[in-house]
Amino acid sequence: MKKKRIMSMLLTGLLIVSLLSACRQKPASSRKVPSKAQEPTASGSSAEETNVQAGEEKGLQPYKEPITVSLFAKVDSTMNFKDGESMEDNLWTRLCKDKLNINVDYKWVVTDDQYNQKMSIAIASKAFADIMNFGASDKNFKLMYDAGYLTDLTSLYDEYASKYTKSLLEADDGTAINGGTFDGNLVGIPNTNASVEQSNVLWIRTDWLERSGKSAPKTMEELYDLAKIFQSADYDGVGTIYGISMDKGSETNAVSSVPGIFTGFGAYPTRWVEKDGKLVYGSTQPENKKALSYLAKLYSEGLIDKEYGVKDGAKVGEDACSGKIGLYIGGHASPLWPLNATVNEKADWTPYPMPSVSGKPPIQIVGSAASSYYVANKDCEHPEALFKLMNLFTKICFSDEGDPLYFITSEEYCEPFKLAPVQAWPMTKNIDVYKRIKEYRDTKDESIINANEETRQMFSFCKKYDETGVREGGWDYKRVFDVGGSEAVLSDYLDHGEIQYDRFYGVPTDTMSSKLSSLQKLEAETFSQIIMGASSVDEFDKFVSEWNKLGGSKITDEVNDWAKSK
Numbered sequence: 001m002k003k004k005r006i007m008s009m010l011l012t013g014l015l016i017v018s019l020l021s022a023c024r025q026k027p028a029s030s031r032k033v034p035s036k037a038q039e040p041t042a043s044g045s046s047a048e049e050t051n052v053q054a055g056e057e058k059g060l061q062p063y064k065e066p067i068t069v070s071l072f073a074k075v076d077s078t079m080n081f082k083d084g085e086s087m088e089d090n091l092w093t094r095l096c097k098d099k100l101n102i103n104v105d106y107k108w109v110v111t112d113d114q115y116n117q118k119m120s121i122a123i124a125s126k127a128f129a130d131i132m133n134f135g136a137s138d139k140n141f142k143l144m145y146d147a148g149y150l151t152d153l154t155s156l157y158d159e160y161a162s163k164y165t166k167s168l169l170e171a172d173d174g175t176a177i178n179g180g181t182f183d184g185n186l187v188g189i190p191n192t193n194a195s196v197e198q199s200n201v202l203w204i205r206t207d208w209l210e211r212s213g214k215s216a217p218k219t220m221e222e223l224y225d226l227a228k229i230f231q232s233a234d235y236d237g238v239g240t241i242y243g244i245s246m247d248k249g250s251e252t253n254a255v256s257s258v259p260g261i262f263t264g265f266g267a268y269p270t271r272w273v274e275k276d277g278k279l280v281y282g283s284t285q286p287e288n289k290k291a292l293s294y295l296a297k298l299y300s301e302g303l304i305d306k307e308y309g310v311k312d313g314a315k316v317g318e319d320a321c322s323g324k325i326g327l328y329i330g331g332h333a334s335p336l337w338p339l340n341a342t343v344n345e346k347a348d349w350t351p352y353p354m355p356s357v358s359g360k361p362p363i364q365i366v367g368s369a370a371s372s373y374y375v376a377n378k379d380c381e382h383p384e385a386l387f388k389l390m391n392l393f394t395k396i397c398f399s400d401e402g403d404p405l406y407f408i409t410s411e412e413y414c415e416p417f418k419l420a421p422v423q424a425w426p427m428t429k430n431i432d433v434y435k436r437i438k439e440y441r442d443t444k445d446e447s448i449i450n451a452n453e454e455t456r457q458m459f460s461f462c463k464k465y466d467e468t469g470v471r472e473g474g475w476d477y478k479r480v481f482d483v484g485g486s487e488a489v490l491s492d493y494l495d496h497g498e499i500q501y502d503r504f505y506g507v508p509t510d511t512m513s514s515k516l517s518s519l520q521k522l523e524a525e526t527f528s529q530i531i532m533g534a535s536s537v538d539e540f541d542k543f544v545s546e547w548n549k550l551g552g553s554k555i556t557d558e559v560n561d562w563a564k565s566k
Contacts, residue, residue, distance in 0.1 A: 059160040059384075059391045063101040069385045070105045070129040071421050072122070074115040080414045091406060092419040095396070100388050104421050130380040131389075131422065134188070136179060136370045141188060142507045144375065150187040151376040151383045157186055160387035165394045168192055171427045172501060176370035178566055179505045188373030189386060192424050196431075196499050197332050199364040200260030201486050202355065203339065205326040206348040208235045216352045218359040220264045220294060227303045227327055236323030236344055243303035245328045246295075247316040249524065258295070260329045260354040263362040265291040269527075270520070271365045272504035272559060279503050279559050281552065282365070283523050284544045290357075292540060295531045309528060314338065323347070329354075332430070332486035335479040340472060349479065351486040353493070361498050368505035369427050389422035398426050404453035428494070430480070433458050434487035441483050509558035515551030522546065 073087050081090060093104045107129050110118050116138075122128065123140055128149065134141035144150050161169070169177055169192055180188025202223075204216060208230055217223040227243025234241050246258050262269055267290070268282035275285070282288075298304045305311065305319065317338025320328045328334065328349065339349050356362040374390070376383035397407040397417055404410075407417045417423070426432065436455045440448045449459050462482040465474030479485050493499050508516065526543040529535040548556075 057162045057391070059162045059165070059387050060099075060395065061388075062099060063382075066097070066101045066103055067382050067385065068103040068105050069131060069380075069382060069389070069421075070107050071131050072115075072119065072129050072133070073106045073109045073421070074112050075109060076112050076418070078415060079418050082412065087419070090419045091413070091416060092421065095406065096389060096392065096421065099392055100385075102385055102389065128377040128379070130382070131374055131376055131386050133191070133372050133374050135372050136190075136368060136505070137507055138372075139507050139513065141373055141375070142182065144377075145182050145185075145187050149378055151378050151380055152185045152187060153189060153376065153383060153386070154184075154186045156384050156387060157189070160384045160391075161189075162387075162391040162395070164399055165387070165391050165424060168394060168398075168424050168426050172369040175368050175501050175505055179368055179370050180373045181566070183565070188375050189390065190370035190424065191372045191374065191422075192369045192427055193371045194425065194427050194429060195366045195369045195501070196427060196490060196494060198366040199331075199490060199493055199499060200263070200329055200354050201332055201334070201351045201489050202260065202353065203328040203330055203334055203349045203351055205230075205235075206350040207346060208233070208326045209350075211235055217355045219355050220261075220357050223264075223327070223355045224294075224298070224303070227298070228301075230326040231303060235326075236347075238323040240324060242305045242319065242325050243327055244298060245316050245320055245325050245330070246304040246308045247311050247313045248309050258329055259364075261295060262288065262291040263364050264354060264356040265294065266357075266362065267291045268365045269523070271502045273365065274503050279556070279563050281547075281556060284547055284552065288527075289537055289540050292527060292530045293537045296533055296537065299531050300533055306532075309532065317341070332490055333480060334486070335476040340476045345471070348475075350484070351479065351489050353489055361493065361496065363498055363500055364493065365500050365502055367502050369501075370505070374422055386422060389420075390424050393417075393420045393423050398429065400451070402453075408453050408457070428491075429454075431487050431491045431494070434481050434483075434485060434491060437462065437481055438483050438488070504559050504562065506562050509555060509562065511551050511554045511558055516555065519547055519550060519552055519555075522550070 075087060081087075085091075087109045088104075088106055096102045096104050107127075108118060116135075119132075119134075119140065123144065126149075134144075157166075169190060171192070172195075176190035176192050177186065180186060180190055202216075204226075209216065209226075212226065212229045212233065214222075214226055214229065217226050223244070231241045231243045244261075259269065265287050267285060267287035269288065271282040272279050273282050273285070274280075295304070299306065299308075305316070305324075308316070311319075316325070318341075319325050321338060321342040323344055328339065330339075332351070335349060342349070353361040354364070374386055376386050396402050397420075405413075405416070406420070409415055433452070433455045436448050436452060437459050440446065440459070449456050458477055458481045461473055461477035464470060465478045468474065481487055522543065526535070526539060530537050530539055
């Protein structure tokens with residue numbers, strides 16, 4: 001159970017997912033932030049400490065007199081409370097009072113699946129909380145701004161966000177911050193995550209690779225050749241071998257499971273990319289034809305499962321674990337699931353960079369690092385409290401001055417970070433764990449491991465595998481966090497500039513809201529038919545024409561208008 005909780009915490013961190021390489025990070029002066037000036041609110045400073053001591057940051061100073069800040073909250077089934085504790089009274093609400101003199105007041109608390117409906121009712125009735133949280137693509141976020149219900153946080157960000165918090169929020173070249181900016185006004189502060197971990201990793205059955213006498217593939221041709229060898233060799237003797245993993249994707253995205261194949265050909269379905277100075281939809285670009293032809297060839301030769309169209313990720317994971325697949329295109333956490341269930345105990349999976357036509361690791365495009373946005377309503381008496389609460393979270397959970405009690409699952413608390421009222425996560429939290437372990441491996445300096453509780457825990461799993469060979473709670477974490485693990489692959493992606501962000505990261509445009517779902521369904525059907533041989537690859541050209549006629553051209557215009565406004 002303890003391992004399950006730690007894994008859950010990690011995966012949460014991965015999805016909601018500390019340093020982008022310095023070479024990719026723009027200096028603060030070049031950050032595209034709103035330019036509209038706004039003086040700090042008089043009410044915001046009236047209750048504060050009168051003097052900020054040298055070396056202390058204003059955004060972490062407690063108020064001189066207690067203030068109350070209202071919020072909405074949601075809970076999920078993994079959250080637990082000690083006897084007598086609740087969402088309104090727990091270690092985080094007490095910490096906010098002790099450190100900042102802020103009383104956290106939840107106006108209502110609902111479950112995950114009730115949150116959006118409850119929020120819609122609150123908006124309709126104008127029953128706002130002081131600080132609210134909207135999903136990154138929630139149209140209510142923009143509607144609230146258009147209606148004049150939100151506080152411009154531009155100058156408050158500069159004044160109250162701590163240096164450390166700013167370093168986290170701006171680590172994606174300002175993309176997440178810009179997503180909360182309308183007409184030059186910063187009104188939404190992002191809860192950042194590790195979207196870099198959306199990039200693909202090629203997992204290879206290392207024991208099969210060694211038996212083949214081949215090296216890990218760097219080109220798409222070498223990937224094909226290795227899949228053919230695995231298929232014919234049937235090293236585990238199971239009878240039916242598919243060389244490469246592939247699942248059905250979703251109803252509107254037939255290629256969700258294999259974006260790595262497409263990136264190998266410079267194609268980026270469902271992403272918005274820049275071409276000739278304009279933003280274009282990745283699914284309609286000509287590079288997709290080569291990727292679709294490649295996949296159609298794999299399908300016709302049985303190198304991907306002919307039943308992939310009815311198999312979800314869990315079923316494909318079962319095939320990989322049962323010895324039917326030796327090349328698994330997955331994420332950085334695949335050893336934690338599903339590859340941890342591999343039946344052959346001698347089997348080993350090792351991560352490699354995705355191959356490409358040229359042999360160089362391809363550019364991978366990931367989504368914005370903003371999972372949601374915090375806003376302060378226009379009548380909020382202390383909008384700067386949003387930054388104080390966020391600063392407290394980043395300091396306690398991720399800085400060198402942190403306290404694992406408030407972040408790491410323990411005997412007392414399961415995932416206590418979920419109780420924090422305002423959050424922002426490092427975009428490379430897990431890569432940082434890998435870097436500390438690598439530094440320890442290089443220097444043997446144990447203080448590097450012991451200085452960070454999460455690193456200490458992950459290293460203990462790696463060490464357990466080294467000493468005992470145990471797979472659960474050993475091999476699985478080692479293949480993610482240790483030298484040679486998947487975080488090392490992602491770290492190299494970043495260091496070499498091989499990660500880029502989707503160029504559209506705003507709320508859906510008007511035509512997107514009404515047309516995109518049906519257009520994506522057309523895309524999914526066309527791509528599936530081409531891959532399965534039901535249609536010629538030339539059907540792609542007809543798809544592009546239809547896509548533009550049925551609303552795609554208008555969406556593209558709207559996306560470019562949005563880009564001009566940024």
